[in-house]
Amino acid sequence: MAKVTFIGLGNMGGPMASNLLKAGHEVTVFDLSKPAVEALVAEGASTADSAKAATQGAECVITMLPAGKHVEAVYLGEDGLLAALPAGTLVIDSSTIAPETSRAVAEAAAAKDLAFIDAPVSGGVGGATAGTLTFICGGEVATYNKARPVLEAMGKNIFHAGPHGAGQVAKICNNMMLAILMAGTSEALALGVKNGLDPAVLSEIMKQSSGGNWALNLYNPWPGVMEGVPASRDYQGGFLVNLMTKDLGLAFDNAVANQASIPMGSLARNLFQLHAGQGNGQLDFSSILRLYKPD
Amino acid sequence: MAKVTFIGLGNMGGPMASNLLKAGHEVTVFDLSKPAVEALVAEGASTADSAKAATQGAECVITMLPAGKHVEAVYLGEDGLLAALPAGTLVIDSSTIAPETSRAVAEAAAAKDLAFIDAPVSGGVGGATAGTLTFICGGEVATYNKARPVLEAMGKNIFHAGPHGAGQVAKICNNMMLAILMAGTSEALALGVKNGLDPAVLSEIMKQSSGGNWALNLYNPWPGVMEGVPASRDYQGGFLVNLMTKDLGLAFDNAVANQASIPMGSLARNLFQLHAGQGNGQLDFSSILRLYKPD
Amino acid sequence: MAKVTFIGLGNMGGPMASNLLKAGHEVTVFDLSKPAVEALVAEGASTADSAKAATQGAECVITMLPAGKHVEAVYLGEDGLLAALPAGTLVIDSSTIAPETSRAVAEAAAAKDLAFIDAPVSGGVGGATAGTLTFICGGEVATYNKARPVLEAMGKNIFHAGPHGAGQVAKICNNMMLAILMAGTSEALALGVKNGLDPAVLSEIMKQSSGGNWALNLYNPWPGVMEGVPASRDYQGGFLVNLMTKDLGLAFDNAVANQASIPMGSLARNLFQLHAGQGNGQLDFSSILRLYKPD
Amino acid sequence: MAKVTFIGLGNMGGPMASNLLKAGHEVTVFDLSKPAVEALVAEGASTADSAKAATQGAECVITMLPAGKHVEAVYLGEDGLLAALPAGTLVIDSSTIAPETSRAVAEAAAAKDLAFIDAPVSGGVGGATAGTLTFICGGEVATYNKARPVLEAMGKNIFHAGPHGAGQVAKICNNMMLAILMAGTSEALALGVKNGLDPAVLSEIMKQSSGGNWALNLYNPWPGVMEGVPASRDYQGGFLVNLMTKDLGLAFDNAVANQASIPMGSLARNLFQLHAGQGNGQLDFSSILRLYKPD
Known part of the structure; x- marks a missing residue:
């Protein structure tokens, strides 16, 4: 000790x-x-x-x-x-x-x-x-x-x-990926629901197919599909939108410093930032679903 | 029978x-x-x-x-x-x-x-x-x-x-998600490598963290990281870029018909289409990595 | 006659x-x-x-x-x-x-x-x-x-x-360009204002520089900068968001049919669609500014 | 003096x-x-x-x-x-x-x-x-x-x-707008040409319609449409892609610092960066057309 x-x-x-x-x-x-x-x-x-x-x-x-x-x-x-x-x-x-x-x-x-x-x-x-x-x-x-x-x-x-620094880099890459997963999952579910599908059924299908990912499998953003996640308690608690935009800001700065192209990550960052700008910064980041599905 | x-x-x-x-x-x-x-x-x-x-x-x-x-x-x-x-x-x-x-x-x-x-x-x-x-x-x-x-x-x-039609809708949603996963994974790995990280190490970390997803876990786009996948045989075989763009075209048409917003899926579609337009239509879709990492 | x-x-x-x-x-x-x-x-x-x-x-x-x-x-x-x-x-x-x-x-x-x-x-x-x-x-x-x-x-x-059809094609291209101009102009002005600039001053500078474009020069989306445009009457009248998304839907369908890449136009279409989905379909399309600058 | x-x-x-x-x-x-x-x-x-x-x-x-x-x-x-x-x-x-x-x-x-x-x-x-x-x-x-x-x-x-600083901010906003104009114009022209239109005819129509903008009107990216511009001399000289990506990097950093959403500008930045990454950094920035129209 x-x-x-x-x-x-x-x-x-x-x-x-x-x-x-x-x-x-x-x-x-x-x-x-x-x-x-x-x-x-x-x-x-x-x-x-x-x-x-x-x-x-x-x-x-x-x-x-x-x-x-x-x-x-x-x-x-x-x-x-x-x-x-x-x-x-x-x-x-x-x-x-x-x-x-x-x-x-x-x-x-x-x-x-x-x-x-x-x-x-x-x-x-x-x-x-x-x-x-x-x-x-x-x-x-x-x-x-x-x-x-x-x-x-x-x-x-x-x-x-x-x-040195590699821990930060890996964290930045991972969280950029996570933002892409959450925005993409929200979008795919919202598209299915616009077509009349049941979000729980569609989630189950994608989970067992090639659409499976951490956000869908363990942190489903659609209210009521999964128990115990922020989506099922009005997006309270969890990982705040404001923290996700902070991490995505690090990805932006890193991409500039390294002349890297991050089109998907950049779009995700801007969607989360739009969402924060509309007053949702203190909600869990899975609330990005609301951008696609206004109540 | x-x-x-x-x-x-x-x-x-x-x-x-x-x-x-x-x-x-x-x-x-x-x-x-x-x-x-x-x-x-x-x-x-x-x-x-x-x-x-x-x-x-x-x-x-x-x-x-x-x-x-x-x-x-x-x-x-x-x-x-x-x-x-x-x-x-x-x-x-x-x-x-x-x-x-x-x-x-x-x-x-x-x-x-x-x-x-x-x-x-x-x-x-x-x-x-x-x-x-x-x-x-x-x-x-x-x-x-x-x-x-x-x-x-x-x-x-x-x-x-x-x-009726729901099978097609779910397929469209799943494959749009898959395109997002593959483009996003390629981008996250390329960003890490630009920073000097080992793509295999970064893949392993994200797989066990919140960046885990089907493309990363089972179909790694970085050559040499995973055996038996198209990335390790010059992107031959697999699921062709041209077929992915076809499926993403169905997503586009569906989003228009249903007035759905699909920013992430649309960007993925356009990245795959740019990639196809540069002569890569007959490669496996994980070759989208090459857009980020020209040889 | x-x-x-x-x-x-x-x-x-x-x-x-x-x-x-x-x-x-x-x-x-x-x-x-x-x-x-x-x-x-x-x-x-x-x-x-x-x-x-x-x-x-x-x-x-x-x-x-x-x-x-x-x-x-x-x-x-x-x-x-x-x-x-x-x-x-x-x-x-x-x-x-x-x-x-x-x-x-x-x-x-x-x-x-x-x-x-x-x-x-x-x-x-x-x-x-x-x-x-x-x-x-x-x-x-x-x-x-x-x-x-x-x-x-x-x-x-x-x-x-x-x-035959070329009239439609040119219209689609022009209106896709217009959507890009309006979203881009809104974004550039909002960025300047976030930095403390006066939107009228910034508009004037860009107008006379290489940022000049139809939306900025003749149809300024920032309320109060230009007289007689929808932005100065609460985005009433003009060219409705719903009509812009209809035209951008034609661009989507056309890009799919022609295997064309339209990343900028696609993003603009999705931003206008998000904006429409938040209840703004009956406003003039320059109201896309509100996506960037919630009141 | x-x-x-x-x-x-x-x-x-x-x-x-x-x-x-x-x-x-x-x-x-x-x-x-x-x-x-x-x-x-x-x-x-x-x-x-x-x-x-x-x-x-x-x-x-x-x-x-x-x-x-x-x-x-x-x-x-x-x-x-x-x-x-x-x-x-x-x-x-x-x-x-x-x-x-x-x-x-x-x-x-x-x-x-x-x-x-x-x-x-x-x-x-x-x-x-x-x-x-x-x-x-x-x-x-x-x-x-x-x-x-x-x-x-x-x-x-x-x-x-x-x-103080406002000069820089206005420059950043203007050049982000310019990047959007050039990428958008290239994309709109490429879409028209994919449909069989003549790029000069389409340019003329958009110039006199609501698609008019600095890049289209004074710096047409399509080779042969306009005399005396970089597009008509193999994109030599002019404003280099590498300088445009530098300016767009300033926009990225500024958006992060100000929590601003810049989806269109970010996409433009990433397209120019992809283009630079494919070996075009020393060409004029209107060469972004080549991303849409590989020779």
């Missing part, structure tokens, strides 16, 4: 830190939100007055932050954590950010002999709570192997995608 | 008729291509001088034709089969055509007291040969139940999608 | 027939709507009990009908006008329909020695009323030359696009 | 500096390329060993650089020009870069009491040479008025788009 410092106790970070505690790690937490910190302290975590103070004595530091600028602010610069951590510390950033930012942090970490990996997650709040997240890691294999035991307390599938 | 007449012995129809013979049915075949007919006769089928003559005494007539105009020509009009068949004959059209055409044939069949269903297939030449096709049926339940035993000689999954 | 029969007195046909009267032609009208007929009779037109009766003695027959099926019903078959008209009659169809339908009518007309052209219009109700329509004609040059004097009573620009 | 320092003597900057000389300004130039500097010196310009040295005594500094990072490198930081220039100097950046970068430079300039505007251009090498560029300026009106006389030596239309 390790001494772990966890920074960033939001919807995802909170339950992740909680699972570290349950697994027996010695966890120190930090967040600007007092209640978020107190909840973890109530579960047995320690805390400190600042991020830097919270990392004192840590063997492993994990961050889970909203965007690249927060990651830069926490790690880089004269006041950043990298300047303060002792050589050899394992540093894991699970935020979903641009690969270039991950690479910049990785370089700065290497200069200090710190062992850094980017390890963004997939699986949402549900996966964070259940401890079944997927971690997609970028960095050296040795570091990845060192990080695995810690990550296993919070997730089920732990992948090594490639060198 | 039934007396079955099979009309249309192309790449799909030939092996389908062959499987009917293997299952012990008494099969009479007809096609304008002599060699196609002779191949089946060599396997034990009977034949006749015309489609009409071939259906004499048949309990069940199955057609597998390239397009709606062929289906209309075979069934409708004074010289069509519907005018000649005795009441009660089971009539199955497995061609992929517009739902409206299926409905028109169904109506004409009903007027003659014939039991008609549309039963387009999915699974390609491989499925036709292996007898593992998926049949997606539209028509009355009683007719569907009557047709099942015959269809089971040729396929594995036999779905009832709804009333 | 000629004896002209005008069939189809809708929003477009009514003012067109009116302009024929004003130009001094002897006009007989027919429509299933009594009030539409009476309005023209009050202006000096004759009428009759049926389309066929209305064409007796006509040197020229003009039709302006909603869709291809109406054109087929009026002209073709044993009861159709083509069977009844004397050889040499000039027949002009100004409906916007599929080129194939125009060609079918043209062939049937040729078999009866009738001089037929397809002559769809652009310019909307405003142009129909002002007599400034654009006619885009398909057919033989001799017929086009014969038709010109009659068309000049209703329009300003009279183009010869090519053989 | 003013003492002007011009930095960045590429395809655009060279002729721009040349026009300043012709207008009688006292011009000092700087570029890392020796031949570029020598060409201007031969026309009467002075030069210096460094950018900073070149600005000594300047009343006005103009930069024309490839990308945002060059602009940042030249102006910002301890060694940047802003730190060296005396208060009150007029500083004009004509590079096409992200609005945020322009705003950052503007802020730093304001802190030094320098009068800065962003003034990206449109009109290409032809406009730069002829002195007919369009300048789209962002910044305070007083600065804009001060800059006008200098800009008029190089351009014809000088717009004030709004506050």
Whole structure:
């Protein structure tokens, strides 16, 4: 068991830190939100007055932050954590950010002999709570192997995608694919229903045919077809449209930086953005169905 | 076992008729291509001088034709089969055509007291040969139940999608979804590779995450990632780009007729059409990857 | 001056027939709507009990009908006008329909020695009323030359696009372009405004730069930027979203029939269809701006 | 007449500096390329060993650089020009870069009491040479008025788009519109030609109808339709595909930063990127026609 410092106790970070505690790690937490910190302290975590103070004595530091600028602010610069951590510390950033930012942090970490990996997650709040997240890691294999035991307390599938930044890249590709799956599934179901088909029957047929995909099989966007998914509770909870558009924004920026063509992903991004612009940003992303099927 | 007449012995129809013979049915075949007919006769089928003559005494007539105009020509009009068949004959059209055409044939069949269903297939030449096709049926339940035993000689999954034409609609929706999956998967993999990722590693990660889908999981478009798929034999064989664009054309026409929005499916159709226009119509449809990754 | 029969007195046909009267032609009208007929009779037109009766003695027959099926019903078959008209009659169809339908009518007309052209219009109700329509004609040059004097009573620009059906094709291409211009202009203005720019200033800059186009220059979709356009009267009147989606449906069908790639036009069609599906079908098509800028 | 320092003597900057000389300004130039500097010196310009040295005594500094990072490198930081220039100097950046970068430079300039505007251009090498560029300026009106006389030596239309960065935003919007116009025009012409129409006839019809736009009217992409445009010289010269994709990349980044939906612009960007990826980056951007009409 390790001494772990966890920074960033939001919807995802909170339950992740909680699972570290349950697994027996010695966890120190930090967040600007007092209640978020107190909840973890109530579960047995320690805390400190600042991020830097919270990392004192840590063997492993994990961050889970909203965007690249927060990651830069926490790690880089004269006041950043990298300047303060002792050589050899394992540093894991699970935020979903641009690969270039991950690479910049990785370089700065290497200069200090710190062992850094980017390890963004997939699986949402549900996966964070259940401890079944997927971690997609970028960095050296040795570091990845060192990080695995810690990550296993919070997730089920732990992948090594490639060198630094590769975790972010794979996450971007996967979530772009997911957006395509959800928009495409919504569209195919809506087309069938416009023709008089039953959405449940059509779903079943496509599931067992070549139209099968994660969104259709496990997260059906049509209300009432599948139990326990956001579509069956008015698209409350789940993975918010606003978070999907954030991830698709990373795909846009990445495609520009790499001169890549992403016509399908770009269209999906714009459909989700139109949908967000019509006031649906706080709904689950499967609510994209409503673009096709206004009530 | 039934007396079955099979009309249309192309790449799909030939092996389908062959499987009917293997299952012990008494099969009479007809096609304008002599060699196609002779191949089946060599396997034990009977034949006749015309489609009409071939259906004499048949309990069940199955057609597998390239397009709606062929289906209309075979069934409708004074010289069509519907005018000649005795009441009660089971009539199955497995061609992929517009739902409206299926409905028109169904109506004409009903007027003659014939039991008609549309039963387009999915699974390609491989499925036709292996007898593992998926049949997606539209028509009355009683007719569907009557047709099942015959269809089971040729396929594995036999779905009832709804009333007449519903088989075609479900096929159109499924294949539009498939086009979206293949274009999207190609794009996501190409984006990852542009970023330096290994396509096999990225495929594995997405397969086990929320990007999983039929195209990625079973028909990977990146050469060398998966054995036995068209991508690993220069996109030879499989499901041709030209056939995918044909099916997507049916989706276009259907969306216009039903005032449905299909932005993702339309983009996929146009990408496949651009690809076909660049001389790739005779390649497997997973070659759409080449649009993203010119060699 | 000629004896002209005008069939189809809708929003477009009514003012067109009116302009024929004003130009001094002897006009007989027919429509299933009594009030539409009476309005023209009050202006000096004759009428009759049926389309066929209305064409007796006509040197020229003009039709302006909603869709291809109406054109087929009026002209073709044993009861159709083509069977009844004397050889040499000039027949002009100004409906916007599929080129194939125009060609079918043209062939049937040729078999009866009738001089037929397809002559769809652009310019909307405003142009129909002002007599400034654009006619885009398909057919033989001799017929086009014969038709010109009659068309000049209703329009300003009279183009010869090519053989039969070419008028329809050019109309389809032009209106697809127009849809692209309007969606693109709306999008560019909305992007600028999101960045804090004044839509009028940005419009002026683009107008005088390489972004200039018919929609921006003459039909600005942003409320308040231009006087006298639908955007400045809550998108009332003008060219309805539902008519634009109809024309874009013709483009879809045409692209399928000709295996053409139309990614930009397809996306525009789907955006207009989404907009129509959200209850905006009866607004002017420049209201597509609202998709980008929800109030 | 003013003492002007011009930095960045590429395809655009060279002729721009040349026009300043012709207008009688006292011009000092700087570029890392020796031949570029020598060409201007031969026309009467002075030069210096460094950018900073070149600005000594300047009343006005103009930069024309490839990308945002060059602009940042030249102006910002301890060694940047802003730190060296005396208060009150007029500083004009004509590079096409992200609005945020322009705003950052503007802020730093304001802190030094320098009068800065962003003034990206449109009109290409032809406009730069002829002195007919369009300048789209962002910044305070007083600065804009001060800059006008200098800009008029190089351009014809000088717009004030709004506050700092607004010049860049308007340029981005305009060029996104232009990409949509060129892709759309190519597509509409290709559709007509697939139907057998003459591209010149169709161009003429659309030009005089509601399909008229800058690309169609002044820069027809179909070879042979219009003289003197890149399409009639194998797409050599003009505005390169690679530059268009660069500008569309700025639109992507801007849409992400502003949560704007740009479906049409995104599709255009991806089509141009596909086209560039197939080896056409060095052709004029009207060569996008070839995507629709492979030879």
